[in-house]
Amino acid sequence: xxxxxxxxxxxxxxxxxxxxxxxxxxxxxxxxxxxxxxxxxxxxxxxxxxxxxxxxxxxxxxxxxxxxxxxxxxxxxxxxxxxxxxxxxxxxxxxxxxxxxxxxxxxxxxxxxxxxxxxxxxxxxxxxxxxxxxxxxxxxxxxxxxxxxxxxxxxxxxxxxxxxxxxxxxxxxxxxxxxxxxxxxxxxxxxxxxxxxxxxxxxxxxxxxxxxxxxxxxxxxxxxxxxxxx
Numbered sequence: 001x002x003x004x005x006x007x008x009x010x011x012x013x014x015x016x017x018x019x020x021x022x023x024x025x026x027x028x029x030x031x032x033x034x035x036x037x038x039x040x041x042x043x044x045x046x047x048x049x050x051x052x053x054x055x056x057x058x059x060x061x062x063x064x065x066x067x068x069x070x071x072x073x074x075x076x077x078x079x080x081x082x083x084x085x086x087x088x089x090x091x092x093x094x095x096x097x098x099x100x101x102x103x104x105x106x107x108x109x110x111x112x113x114x115x116x117x118x119x120x121x122x123x124x125x126x127x128x129x130x131x132x133x134x135x136x137x138x139x140x141x142x143x144x145x146x147x148x149x150x151x152x153x154x155x156x157x158x159x160x161x162x163x164x165x166x167x168x169x170x171x172x173x174x175x176x177x178x179x180x181x182x183x184x185x186x187x188x189x190x191x192x193x194x195x196x197x198x199x200x201x202x203x204x205x206x207x208x209x210x211x212x213x214x215x216x217x218x219x220x221x222x223x224x225x226x227x228x229x230x
Contacts, residue, residue, distance in 0.1 A: 014202025016169040016178060017210060018193065026155055027164030028191040035131075035161045036118050038190050039154060042163055043115075043140075045188040049181060050142035050150055058114050059137040060086065061106040062129060066095060071129070075103075078128040082107055085120055114138040114154055132159035163191065173200055173217070179224045186225050195222050 020027060032038030060082065064075040083089070086107040095103045112120075114136055121128060135157050142150035153164035171178035186193050195218060199210045213221065
C-alpha cells in the first residue's frame with residue numbers, strides 16, 4: 001500500500017478514530033520475544049501506511065536497589081555508560097531507605113532513538129543492568145506538523161514492549177479505502193487492533209464529536225477484518 005497525503009483530509013466528513021480506553025495505561029502488548037524485531041515491525045508498518053513522521057525525545061529510566069551489591073555495581077556501570085551515550089541525566093531520585101522503593105535515574109535524548117538505545121544495551125549487555133531494570137519511552141507523530149493523524153508511544157517496561165496508540169484514519173468513513181487501510185494495519189501489526197476501540201469522529205445531531213460506532217458499521221468493520229486479515 002502506498003502512503004497517502006494526510007493534508008488531503010476533508011474535515012467536513014466523518015472519520016474513524018482508534019483510541020485505547022483509559023484503563024489501558026500502557027497500550028497494546030507486543031508478544032514478540034525479540035523486542036527489537038517486534039518494535040521494527042510496528043515502526044515499519046506505520047511508516048509504510050502513514051506519510052511522514054516526527055519523533056520527540058527518547059526517555060530512558062533505570063531502577064535499582066542500592067543494598068544489592070551486584071546490582072549496584074551494574075547500576076554504576078550503566079550510569080557511567082549512559083552519561084557518555086546520552087548525556088547527563090535529567091532526573092535522579094535517591095531511595096531514602098524504603099525497602100520497597102528503588103532508586104531511579106532518567107535520561108532524555110533528541111539524537112538517539114529507542115532502537116539506538118536497544119542496540120547499545122545489546123552490545124554492552126554484560127556491563128549494564130538487565131533490560132527489566134529499564135523503562136524506555138519514545139513518542140511519535142505520524143503525519144505532518146499540521147495534521148498529526150497518529151500519536152504513538154512506544155514503551156518498554158519490565159522487559160516487555162507496549163504500543164499506546166491514538167490514530168485518525170484519513171479517509172471518510174464511507175470510503176472502502178478506509179477499510180483497506182484498517183485491514184492493512186490489522187494484518188501487518190504484531191498486535192491485534194480491537195474493533196471496539198474504533199470511534200467515529202464527525203457530526204451527529206448538529207454536534208461534531210466522537211461517537212460509538214453503530215451496530216451496522218461495527219459489524220461491517222468486523223466482517224471486513226475477518227475477510228482481509230488472513
